[in-house]
Amino acid sequence: MTVFDPKEKYKHLTKLGNIVLQCISCGDCREQTDYTADPPKWGVCVAKENTSGFEPFFGRGKMQIIRSVLQGKLELSKDMAEVIYQCPTCNACAEACAYDMDNAALYEALRAELVDAGCGLEAHVPMNRAMVELLNPYQRDNKEKSDWLEKLDFKIKDANSEQADVLYFVGCTAALTPDIQPVAVNTAKVLKKLGVDFSVFGEREVCCGSVAMRTGDRKAFDSVAMKNVELFKKAGVKTIITSCAGCYRTLKTDYSEYLDELGIEILHTVDFVRNIINEKNIQLKNLEINATYHDPCHTGRNSGLKEGVNPLYEEPREILRKMANLIEMKTIKESAKCCGAGGGVKKGFPELALEISKARIQEAEETGAEYLVSICPFCYRNLDDAIKASNSEIKMIDLMELLEQALN
Ligand code: SF4
Ligand code: SF4
Structure with a gap:
């Protein structure tokens, strides 16, 4: 009789150890809110918000799938890929989770297993x-x-x-x-x-x-x-x-x-x-504009979870405040809503990517700012697509473009 050995069959998942077992299925990654934080933290799973919202679309369901795969109870399949890839791996679930897990690293490892098994997304x-x-x-x-x-x-x-x-x-x-x-x-x-x-x-x-x-x-x-x-x-x-x-x-x-x-x-x-x-004490021109700032997941949550890497939350804001009046959105920093483009979603599920970014544009519009600033060309592209699709008047701009104008 052949003994099922997950280490043999699923090398990407097992390389991450037993961290998936920490998940107690509490469901906080579906909709967690920390009212005591200043400002309050709004747990936002953009995949859950913009799909049917069934279990596998948010963190808890994905963790169950991974656990079942490792237990040999569930086989990898194209149907599984269709769900697993409808997630921009923004890692808001990791922020919501009380346990010390890099959830998106597990989803990426599951995707690596799917690709190796010939079940990756055709797109x-x-x-x-x-x-x-x-x-x-x-x-x-x-x-x-x-x-x-x-x-x-x-x-x-x-x-x-x-x-x-x-x-x-x-x-x-x-x-x-x-x-x-x-x-x-x-x-x-x-x-x-x-x-x-x-x-x-x-x-x-x-x-x-x-x-x-x-x-x-x-x-x-x-x-x-x-x-x-x-x-x-x-x-x-x-x-x-x-x-x-x-x-x-x-x-x-x-x-x-x-x-x-x-x-x-x-x-x-x-x-x-x-x-x-800062070192040269360079003065920036005040551009007399109202701007709001979108935190890319890759400079924020997805960097902050790695040992020795600091998330870039304050650095862009510090520069922006010197040139503009910064008005924050409802979800920022650790709990910022994702733009929806990452994790292959823009390529695999362009309509989902657009719906997610429209929700972010709505948050940006609620600030009343004229400019939406980011530090990522990929976020820029998806958010700008949503600005056009929603006939929004807000202008997408990269921080470097503003800085170029503010440097004498
Ligand atoms: S991943 Fe964390 S927050 Fe989500 S269900 Fe599991 S333990 Fe709860
Ligand atoms: S990575 Fe983001 S979109 Fe995917 S399950 Fe977690 S919170 Fe939801």
């Missing part, structure tokens, strides 16, 4: 294949990654052949999406104004692999991660900065085993420029 296959073959998930010629550089009236060092103190890792969304290229253009302008010696890889920049990691394609992730590590080594990079929350979280946490030993430091641009502004 993600061409995206992850393009990442490996073309070096970006948008199925575009990677040469286009240098197009945004033509929008500058100065030259940036080429990391492939020139040494610089800092590497600016642009990320595929800002480099390849015309509407979002201002994120890259303004980041470069800010760095120049602050006198930073920096370089970019341009058309040789390789996707960080975030979407492959989130959607469970570990082979695609490993492929691009290895290419990036080689590039960083060859270029002698010591500090990498990025204006993308997804790239930041991926490089900071998922690459840590490679980059730590190379002594490479990873910073979000917001953190990097804030340090310079």
Whole structure:
């Protein structure tokens, strides 16, 4: 008789140990509220709110599924994938949970099992294949990654052949999406104004692999991660900065085993420029605008759960307050509502991604602010889609664009 050994069959899930057993099925991850916190914390599972809301759409049901898979009571299937992937892995459930669990890490491990078993989501296959073959998930010629550089009236060092103190890792969304290229253009302008010696890889920049990691394609992730590590080594990079929350979280946490030993430091641009502004006591112009701020899950909850990594909640707000009147939304920081794009939802379930972001736009509109500010091109893209779909008048803007205007 063959003995069922979960360690043999489910290597991604069992690598995380027994943490799933901590779940006591209390259901706090469905709708937890901490009235005593200041401001109150509103537990928000955006998947539960924008689907049928049945058990597997929020944390408790997913934990039950994982437990049953590990007990050999439930087989992986395409039907399971259809539900498991309707979640942007925002990790609001981990914040709501009284136990010390990184819930989204378990969901990602389950996705990795689904992909290995041939049960991953079809919509993600061409995206992850393009990442490996073309070096970006948008199925575009990677040469286009240098197009945004033509929008500058100065030259940036080429990391492939020139040494610089800092590497600016642009990320595929800002480099390849015309509407979002201002994120890259303004980041470069800010760095120049602050006198930073920096370089970019341009058309040789390789996707960080975030979407492959989130959607469970570990082979695609490993492929691009290895290419990036080689590039960083060859270029002698010591500090990498990025204006993308997804790239930041991926490089900071998922690459840590490679980059730590190379002594490479990873910073979000917001953190990097804030340090310079404070050290040099640079005064920012007050732009006389009302703005509200959207916390990306990758710079917030999904970074804050990793040992030694601080979530970036105060850093962007500190800069924003110097340039604008910041009006906060109802859900912020640890309990901020997700934009809905992450975890492969934008690709796999675009309508769900749009519904989730419409709810975030509604929160932003309730503040009465004219600008919705973020520090992630991917959040930017989904929130901007929702602004258009809801005929909202609020303007989406990246923090770097405001900073470029506020720096004399
Ligand atoms: S994951 Fe945490 S909050 Fe959710 S049901 Fe389990 S123990 Fe409760
Ligand atoms: S990661 Fe976010 S959307 Fe997914 S189950 Fe948890 S709270 Fe809900």
